[in-house]
Amino acid sequence: MTKQLVALRVNRRLHELAIESSWLLLDTLREQLQLTGSKRGCDDSSCGACTVLVDGIPMLACTLLAASCEGREITTIEGVTEHGALAAIQKAYGDWGGAQCGFCTPGFIMTVKHLLATTPKPSEEKIREALSSNLCRCTGYSQMYEAIKAAVEAEQKGLAGDEKNAPSRT
Amino acid sequence: MTVKPFQLLCPRELSDALATLEKHSGNIRVLAGGTDLLPSMRQRLFEPEYVLDIRQLREIQGIRLTEQGIEIGAFTTLHAIENSDELKRSYPLLVEAAKTVASPVIRNMATIGGNVCLDTRCLWYNQSLSWRKSCGFCIKKDGNICHVAPGGTKCWAAFSADTPPALLCLQAEIEIRNASSSRRVTLEKFYTGEGDNYRRLQPDELVTHIFLPRGSALYGGAYRKLRIRGSIDYPLAAVAVALKRKNGDFEDLRIAITAVNPAPLLVAGVQSLVNRAMTRERMAEEIAELAARTAKPLTTSALTPEYRREIIRVFTKRAVLEAAAD
Missing domain, CATH: 3.10.20.30 (Beta-grasp domain)
Known part of the structure; x- marks a missing residue:
């Protein structure tokens, strides 16, 4: 052909x-x-x-x-990075351990990016509904919820990329 | 897995699309959302020389209010259906069923026309070429045996779409066109009940619109679906219930089941059981019994036929009681 x-x-x-x-x-x-x-x-x-x-x-x-x-x-x-720096959701995934083996992460990030673009302040239910499109074989969903909630908070406070917003690593 | 090479045709006008379908009739497949066709083409279930991409046909997109009811273009995404205010208000059962299809991302791609035309499914059919070859090709594709009903000559692949049972309850009609004519049929008449040749659609025809009659507007309803995972999966048994009430009584009750037969089916005889002198619970049980008897599940999917038939009974009872409580 x-x-x-x-x-x-x-x-x-x-x-x-x-x-x-x-x-x-x-x-x-x-x-x-x-x-x-x-x-x-x-x-x-x-x-x-x-x-x-x-x-x-x-x-x-x-x-x-x-x-x-x-x-x-x-x-x-x-294409998700913003001006050469990690987008808020990428950084939050790293900070909160949203990625385990990492294979599903790019797909999840794209789904979440759309969720946050259309629903700036999603409810827990909305987050779960959006994530139901993607499968994580490591079953690391809880950390993803945390990461998404942190990204939402960071965006609202304008703290995206700020170290203080990350969980303590002790 | 790769797809066997084909030529892609992307007309902008419906008339061009229909002329193309006629020209390559029998050697062309229609690509709408692609969520059923492309995985099947990867498994070599379809190897057409031409693929007709209908994405650009504006005439068959969108939801329109008409005097007779609502007209939905076949190339309207399930996402658009579940988010339509008009449908939410007038035909909530369709919205509820559409919301259970696959996953949110797949519903961004999948269309209502594609869901109505969804190919029937079977454990022995939806497999790769090498898988099917090593087990022996079946009646539905390339062979003459049935692994589900050995010795039989009928294909039992299950019709596994979610919106058709809701559309059946709502007495929907579909418009089918070819290059020279157009016809309108009730959805009930569209399906044959055969697993292999499951729909009455000629190779040069295209499903263009779905019509919801005004008479079915404002029916209450419920849709209950069995699947293994809470998302992404096809139904393994499901029931749609549409109910119209008058002064607290049931004026009209319609029930349809899917994923347990080679066609989605309206359950016959339901109306004769309503409003008789018995408790609502008892009535729901008798209707559930009718639905379970209409279901003829075989070993076409991951769960046993016995379990799927029992689930039809349980879900029907629950859905009737839930619709009644609204």
Whole structure:
């Protein structure tokens, strides 16, 4: 099958790629653009490890054709940092041990990023509902709730990135 | 797993899409949200030469209020359905069922048309090519045996979508179009009851709209779904109940079940049991018995048929009592 030129906008940069119609967005991100942050977990759309934002909405990169994403803005975990520094949610995940083995983390961060963008002050129930899209095999969900609540608080106090906001490490 | 190469077609107009479907009829698959089709294509369950991406067809997107009720474009995401104020107000049962589909992220992609057209599922079918090859291909795909009912010639793959039982209770109709004509059928008539050839849709046809009649607006209801995990999973048995009341009595009660037969089914004979001289609890039990008898689960999924049928009974009773208490 012949390849076609597709213009993909990923993390605010435009890439012209020669790809086949049947290529999945996940493979294209990982293998053509070397953006290996998005992970292939289950390969049958039941784990959320490949979650990316398409026009700001979380979707599964393993269940999207790259060619269908032409003209849409894709954000991967590599595009989450703000001005070269960790985003509040990334820092909070680190501080609160939200990541254990780390494999599911990029997917979770994308889901949470959308949650915080649409619901700046989510209730516990809202957080749980949002996280129900992603699977953590280490089952480290409690620390993630803590991290998300800390990130929300940090954003509100404008303390994102501030050391004082982190839990004590004694 | 990779997908076998195909040519992707992305028309902007519905008429172009329908002409394309006609031109490549039989060798083309329709891609909406992709949450059912793409995993299946990775498992080589479908290997079409062409894929029709209907994402850009504005004519089949969105929720519209009409004189007859509500018209939903087939390419409307389940996320849009669960967040529609109009649907929440008038057809809460559909919203409740839509909210249980898969996970929030999948509902951002999945569409109502795709949910109505969802392929039937079976432990012996939704597997990779090498898995199916080593166990022996079945009737539904590439073979002539059934692992679920050995010796049988009928496919028992279970219809496993959540919104169709709610749509059945709400007496929804769907619009189906091809390049030259359009037809409107009740959802009940859309499904065949066969696991392999599960819907009445010609290769050149596209489901374009779903209509909810005004007569079914403001029905109360409940949807109960059995699955192993609390999210992401398909239903393994589920029941939808729609209820209209008048002066405290049941004026109209409709019940539909899913994931336990090759089609979602309305439970027949429910209305004859309502408002008879018996306690509400007793009535709910008799209706639950009817629902359990309508369910014909086989070993198509992770839980046993006996358990799934019993759950239909338990969930039906609970859902009827819950709808009655609202």
